[in-house]
Amino acid sequence: MRSGDLTHPPARTRRRWLIGFAVLTALAGGLIYLAYGQILQYELLSAESESIPGTPRLVHFSDSLARPAWTERCAACHGADLKGDPTRGVPNLTDGDWLYGSGKIAQIEYTITYGIRSGNPKARNLAFMPSFAHPNDDKEKLAPLSPAEIKDVTAYIFSLGGRHADPAAVERGAGLYADKGACYDCHTPDARGDHDIGAPDLTDNVWLYGDGSEASVFRSIQYGRTGICPAWVGRLKPSVIRALAVFIQNHSQTKVARNP
Amino acid sequence: MSKSKSPRDPDWLWQSFSRTNPRRAFVLLGTGAVLGLLIAGFGLFTSKGTTVDFVPPEDVALVNQQPILQVDFDAQLQSVYDLTPDKASETQKRKILHDMIREEVYVQRGLELGMPESDPDTRNALVSSVEQQVLADVTSDSPSDEKLQAFYDTHRARYASEGSITVTDLLVPASGGSFEAAEAKARDAANALQHGMTAADAIIKFGLRDTKKNNGEEFYFAARLHLGRELFAAASALKSGQASMPVKSADGYHVLVVTQNTPSVNMNFAEAREQVLTDYKNEAEAKLQANEEKFLIGRADILVADRYRKYLP
Numbered sequence: 118m119r120s121g122d123l124t125h126p127p128a129r130t131r132r133r134w135l136i137g138f139a140v141l142t143a144l145a146g147g148l149i150y151l152a153y154g155q156i157l158q159y160e161l162l163s164a165e166s167e168s169i170p171g172t173p174r175l176v177h178f179s180d181s182l183a184r185p186a187w188t189e190r191c192a193a194c195h196g197a198d199l200k201g202d203p204t205r206g207v208p209n210l211t212d213g214d215w216l217y218g219s220g221k222i223a224q225i226e227y228t229i230t231y232g233i234r235s236g237n238p239k240a241r242n243l244a245f246m247p248s249f250a251h252p253n254d255d256k257e258k259l260a261p262l263s264p265a266e267i268k269d270v271t272a273y274i275f276s277l278g279g280r281h282a283d284p285a286a287v288e289r290g291a292g293l294y295a296d297k298g299a300c301y302d303c304h305t306p307d308a309r310g311d312h313d314i315g316a317p318d319l320t321d322n323v324w325l326y327g328d329g330s331e332a333s334v335f336r337s338i339q340y341g342r343t344g345i346c347p348a349w350v351g352r353l354k355p356s357v358i359r360a361l362a363v364f365i366q367n368h369s370q371t372k373v374a375r376n377p
Numbered sequence: 378m379s380k381s382k383s384p385r386d387p388d389w390l391w392q393s394f395s396r397t398n399p400r401r402a403f404v405l406l407g408t409g410a411v412l413g414l415l416i417a418g419f420g421l422f423t424s425k426g427t428t429v430d431f432v433p434p435e436d437v438a439l440v441n442q443q444p445i446l447q448v449d450f451d452a453q454l455q456s457v458y459d460l461t462p463d464k465a466s467e468t469q470k471r472k473i474l475h476d477m478i479r480e481e482v483y484v485q486r487g488l489e490l491g492m493p494e495s496d497p498d499t500r501n502a503l504v505s506s507v508e509q510q511v512l513a514d515v516t517s518d519s520p521s522d523e524k525l526q527a528f529y530d531t532h533r534a535r536y537a538s539e540g541s542i543t544v545t546d547l548l549v550p551a552s553g554g555s556f557e558a559a560e561a562k563a564r565d566a567a568n569a570l571q572h573g574m575t576a577a578d579a580i581i582k583f584g585l586r587d588t589k590k591n592n593g594e595e596f597y598f599a600a601r602l603h604l605g606r607e608l609f610a611a612a613s614a615l616k617s618g619q620a621s622m623p624v625k626s627a628d629g630y631h632v633l634v635v636t637q638n639t640p641s642v643n644m645n646f647a648e649a650r651e652q653v654l655t656d657y658k659n660e661a662e663a664k665l666q667a668n669e670e671k672f673l674i675g676r677a678d679i680l681v682a683d684r685y686r687k688y689l690p
Contacts, residue, residue: 130395148412155419162434166451167463193519205651221461223451230448236513238506239449250539250596264541264594339539340652345516355435358448 158182158356161363166222169363176367183364186357190349199368206326206344213370214323216315217241220369226362232348233315240348244303244314248341259299262338266293270300271334277308277320278329437474440481445474453477511669515661520654528660529646529653536649537641540597544612544635545576546604547585551629563623563630570620576634585632594637608633613640 157178161169169175188197194207201207208216217233218224231239249262262270266289272282273290294300294308301308303316310318317325326342327333349358422431436444453473454465462470492499509516529536549563566583570576579585590603601609608631611621615635623630646653681689 159434162447165463166447167461204647218455223448223455223461226448227452230446234516236509236516238509250598252598252602261596261599263592263599264596342651343655347516347518348513355446355448359435 161359162356166226166359166362169222170366176363179360179363180367182357182360186353186361187364190353191361194346199365203324203327206342208325208344210365211368211370212323214318214321215312216317216325218312220366222359222362222366225365226359228346229353229358229361230348230350233346234343235345235348237348237350241315244311244316246303246337246342248339249298250339260297262293262298266297267335267338269293270298270338271331274308274319274334275331278322438478440478441485443481443485445477445481450474450477508666512662512665515658515665518658518661520657522650525650525653525657526646528657529649532653532656533643535656536644536652538644540613540641541594541637541639542597542600542613542635543594543637544591544600544604544633546588546590546608546612547576547579547632547634548588548628549583549585549623549630549632556625556629559629560623560625563632567620567622567632570632570634579632579634588631597641604633613638 157175161175161178161182164172164175169179194205195201195210196207199210201209203209208214213220215224217228228241231237231241234240234242234245247259249259249267250264252261269286269290270293271290272286273294275282276287276290294304295306303311303314304319305311305316308319310316317323322329324333325344326337353361432439433444435447437447437450438445450473451462453476454460454462454469457473458465458469460469465473487493487496487499493503494500547566549559549566551559562583566579566585569582570579574582576587580587591600592603595603597609597613600612604612605626607626608624611624611631612633612635615621615633615638617635617637619635621631621633621635623632625631644652
């Protein structure tokens with residue numbers, strides 16, 4: 118057979134065709150994969166946020182979309198395991214205890230989008246924990262508390278969590294909570310917190326800062342606390358932000374209870 | 378010339394591909410062109426700043442191409458009705474969408490009317506927003522521990538616990554302007570207090586007056602405010618259980634009795650980390666703000682009347 122005979126192509130020509138075919142198939146596969154990814158992103162973004170957990174395909178897709186972003190952007194503070202760092206006031210996102218909202222995807226998505234005290238005008242920044250061991254500042258006209266008064270408020274907070282505290286100190290602390298300290302204003306009169314402004318529940322023994330010891334609670338009242346979370350709008354794609362919200366809710370222990 | 382083969386022949390495919398086929402070439406060319414156009418069109422119509430007549434999935438509406446984000450819509454629902462989208466009714470969603478579109482068209486109209494230049498509230502909001510925007514990166518930055526440690530090392534003196542003190546301020550008034558008699562009495566009282574006499578006994582024996590400037594245990598900053606700088610300096614230098622020498626003031630001589638004094642203690646980096654972070658950011662923000670101000674003023678064409686030129690910073 119002569120080289121170039123069309124009826125019996127040589128092995129080299131056949132190999133070229135095979136490579137060409139493989140490349141084309143790979144390209145087509147890649148395009149289909151990209152198109153499928155786009156379709157899923159569209160579906161993820163246009164779905165009613167709270168319905169996403171009921172669609173395993175979207176949950177799985179969110180997971181694959183969120184993981185790299187989590188590792189790159191969020192894990193530095195919240196940890197790879199989402200358990201946070203109480204020494205720095207970084208919340209544990211797996212315990213189902215939500216500072217803002219009740220763990221709905223839309224609420225988590227808002228927090229990721231605009232952040233907490235991030236400087237973005239739409240950020241969650243209505244409240245902060247003032248320092249009671251300093252003179253009044255411009256933001257809050259609150260009278261400072263004396264060390265004894267802070268100890269009394271600490272005793273009251275201990276009693277709310279069912280821990281032992283001197284009854285007289287608890288009584289004085291309750292008075293300060295409801296009056297001079299104005300703690301009720303953010304933490305609410307029953308001390309169960311206000312999820313609209315991120316004021317923690319003081320009765321549940323879940324501590325955002327420290328270990329809940331007397332020294333740790335005293336310090337929070339003494340120096341105040343103002344944690345932040347960056348705004349990711351404009352820095353992450355909307356689909357990635359939503360995927361992160363789904364990812365976080367998926368890792369929260371109470372997702373089933375909260376989203377039946 | 379080679380003979381044409383049927384599709385059943387194993388070499389048919391190769392033969393077919395190896396031959397120039399105008400119809401196939403045309404179909405492939407067309408397919409490639411359509412694919413290219415699709416990809417280009419997708420890129421074009423999904424990039425920012427492109428006028429589109431469809432609503433991107435992350436938005437609920439476009440008002441003159443200005444998006445109303447789904448996340449804002451959901452937040453508005455939550456804020457107005459305390460409901461998440463899955464729980465809100467059609468009517469509620471309709472109302473929120475109407476409100477948000479209404480707000481957007483009013484904002485756009487406000488811009489057309491030049492409100493940012495004439496309305497004081499809008500101006501204040503803009504100034505505040507730009508300030509926040511400038512600082513956003515610093516505000517949400519997470520500096521490394523090495524940077525914070527370096528900052529802590531440079532400003533170590535700042536990081537100390539707030540001391541606390543329980544002090545009784547006893548005054549020997551200079552009645553009739555006689556400071557000499559008051560000083561003598563205060564000296565005797567101080568001597569007695571330093572040798573174990575209680576403040577209550579000293580008040581009776583020497584006719585001292587408790588100024589009640591302090592109210593039990595106080596942080597240093599509060600005691601400083603209540604006592605004044607000079608008396609606080611005298612009190613904070615004492616140890617628990619000590620009494621001061623007489624300190625002269627405009628109204629007589631003071632003797633300070635310190636029941637308890639817990640001085641400020643330097644914090645190590647781990648204890649001070651949160652404050653260090655706050656100070657680090659405050660300093661960075663102040664620098665950034667100053668630079669931004671300088672840049673904006675520098676690039677602006679500002680003409681100041683001669684008579685006001687002296688007020689330029």
